[in-house]
Amino acid sequence: MTIEVLAPLRIEPRPVPPSPYADTCAFESAVALDLAPRLGPDVVWRTYGGEAGTPTGPDGWFLQRRDRLTSTLTGVFCRTAANPATFERHEADDDLWRAVQLLGRHAGRVRSGNCTFAPADWVTWVTTGRLPPVERLRP
Template sequence: MSAHRIATPEALDAWLAECGHFVDGHLAAVGRVPSGRVAARFEHYLRHGPLPGDRLVVAVRELAAAAPTACTEPVPLYPAHFLEEVEGGATAGGLFVETWAPGTFRLEAPAFQVRELSTVERRTAPSVQDDRFTAVLATERDDGFWVDAVGALLGAPVVWRALGGGARPAGLDPDGCFLQLAADLDTTSGGVWHARHVGRARSFHRSSAGADLWWAVRTVVSGVRDLTEVRTGNCTFRPADWLGYLATGVLPPAGRLRPVAY
């Protein structure tokens, strides 16, 4: 599409509003040419789905300055970063746009040229958080189960502890507590945070826990016979797929990483 010129704060605000201020969009690229022209390529979602394999429709738009008076850009650029929003307004010498990408991107110029480059379709990629997960069990396990099972796997005493505290008896903390090796209590403040949720969901979050402890917690959970699913990032794993992922680091097809109800 042909470009059109934006020379007033009102016109800039109208264009940003049309693009939803690129909330949860992306700063995909920043390009410079020898003449001094700077062009930023933004993406915003016309259709968005959070689950692996969801259909996405993305509008790709360019905002360019033929004669920029100032330009600050993050190095390196992270095109997959989700923007909070893009702001714009007036400066003493014209207009500006600014966002956190992460790192500040700010472009100032007497005027901008904007155009829509394309509309593309994609699929939501699986995203796993390797420092946390939630397990759903068909049968409740008491707090003693976790310290006993993790400790037996490691061959070392494992205890419950509050943040920065010493060992505590199991069951004292209704919302959750940290699992930690007894030998590491004096050199750490946390461990693996273990939180209860409605039903039989249990969350585990690695916080100042060593690799061996985190491995043992994930292994114990994966071996629970009545494990029904594991949730992490935007993925929901069936038990066999979770075991496979822990063993190989390879994700199953996106269709098997969606909640069973979908």
């Protein structure tokens, strides 16, 4: 019987550039139900394809502009009872999505992609597209 000896695998560390997601973010230590009213009276909660309502279950609800309820089924999906509160853009216009992203200023930290932001760094990235130094994007 012949035993074949395999060479050990080499490990080559490679830096991974920071890459926040364009359509998903999570706010630590922020309660979505408390943040949503900051979006103004024209933004409402809804179920999939439903009318305006009040979140009653932990599975998640959508935020959408009141005037788009009849022309869309979704909006910004939010897991309302989760920590971190997660937000995913579906059928939300650019202004609504940016307003939801900017709610991250009220969070303890914001996670998106492979990045963890301090609130001020998150707001800078959302408004200017500038990322902070890599050492500030680690958890």
